[in-house]
Amino acid sequence: MLLNGVLDIGDSIPWLAWLDLQGYRRRMKAVAGRIDGFLERVLDEHDLKRRGEGGGGGGGKKKKDMVDVLLELADDPDLEVKMDRRRVKAFTLDMIAGGTESSAVTVEWAISELLKHPKIFTKAAEELDRVVGKDRWVEENDIPNLPYINAIVKETMRLHPVAPLLVPRMAREDVELSGYHIAKGTRVFVNVWTIGRDPNIWDAPEEFWPERFIGKDIDVKGHDFELLPFGAGRRMCPGYPLGIKVIQVSLANLLHGFKWELPSGMKREELNMDEIFGLSTPRKFPLVAVAHPRLPLHLYNNGV
Numbered sequence: 001m002l003l004n005g006v007l008d009i010g011d012s013i014p015w016l017a018w019l020d021l022q023g024y025r026r027r028m029k030a031v032a033g034r035i036d037g038f039l040e041r042v043l044d045e046h047d048l049k050r051r052g053e054g055g056g057g058g059g060g061k062k063k064k065d066m067v068d069v070l071l072e073l074a075d076d077p078d079l080e081v082k083m084d085r086r087r088v089k090a091f092t093l094d095m096i097a098g099g100t101e102s103s104a105v106t107v108e109w110a111i112s113e114l115l116k117h118p119k120i121f122t123k124a125a126e127e128l129d130r131v132v133g134k135d136r137w138v139e140e141n142d143i144p145n146l147p148y149i150n151a152i153v154k155e156t157m158r159l160h161p162v163a164p165l166l167v168p169r170m171a172r173e174d175v176e177l178s179g180y181h182i183a184k185g186t187r188v189f190v191n192v193w194t195i196g197r198d199p200n201i202w203d204a205p206e207e208f209w210p211e212r213f214i215g216k217d218i219d220v221k222g223h224d225f226e227l228l229p230f231g232a233g234r235r236m237c238p239g240y241p242l243g244i245k246v247i248q249v250s251l252a253n254l255l256h257g258f259k260w261e262l263p264s265g266m267k268r269e270e271l272n273m274d275e276i277f278g279l280s281t282p283r284k285f286p287l288v289a290v291a292h293p294r295l296p297l298h299l300y301n302n303g304v
């Protein structure tokens, strides 16, 4: 993940690329080799299982997982866009890389911001107690009734977008944009991190203040260009519907189920909020916090 976001001199000065001055390309090739080895093993295991079960269909009775379905598609000669083994691996890697770190990083930032702003914790807990009650966990269909929790999620994504520069674009033709000439072939980065902190767009942009979204029609679906944590357009995050729900439901449950505190003796001003800036922006120092149960103890025995 770190190597994904590094600034390689060869990207900016292509004729220096072959020298690999920072050694990033060598390290990327080594990591790619290890990941490929892992994915090959996963595909081999699935192939073996499919053959053992009579081949072809991934076994009629046993439950299929995503890799089984992709391998079935790879066997289909009539597919308009061919799915071969290489694509099955790429797809699987996309799901692992895109679908895990992004939600975890966002939830960790949300809890960090709330530890700095205990009043927001209290307000969130009030909403959860009123809407969900203290005798159960939060479910997906509670989410539309939790505007304050949703505002916390948006505010977290405004200040800590998972992909601060989205993924690079390339201008397919010469274009004039807001008075700038962008020549065909130019690599373009959209800096959503800066947009999220732009004082021309946001009041008190450096402040964590979820109330700014209450009653406002600003969403994260790629239509409101001031808030683009999932990107926009044809290359917008395809995992958006899943990603946003995972963040909302897990954060809501973490706030509903636990009272959060900093380790004893630590003041909130001392909580370091530095980020590692790359393709994604995790915390520089992992969050350490203490969680106290808020709900009846029997609920913790059955899981969420």
Ligand code: HEM
Residues within 6 Å of the ligand: 094, 095, 098, 099, 100, 102, 103, 106, 162, 163, 166, 167, 168, 228, 229, 230, 231, 232, 233, 234, 235, 236, 237, 238, 239, 240, 242, 243, 244, 247
């Ligand atoms: C927490 C949630 C997530 C956030 C904040 C997030 C954010 C993003 C962003 C900003 C992009 C680039 C979009 C652009 O440049 O316009 C992206 C691309 C992508 N995301 Fe996500 N994502 C999340 C969850 C997921 C999940 C759950 C999956 C899959 C299960 C996923 C799969 C992908 C893939 C495959 C791409 C590349 C799309 C392409 O290049 O065409 N993401 N994501």
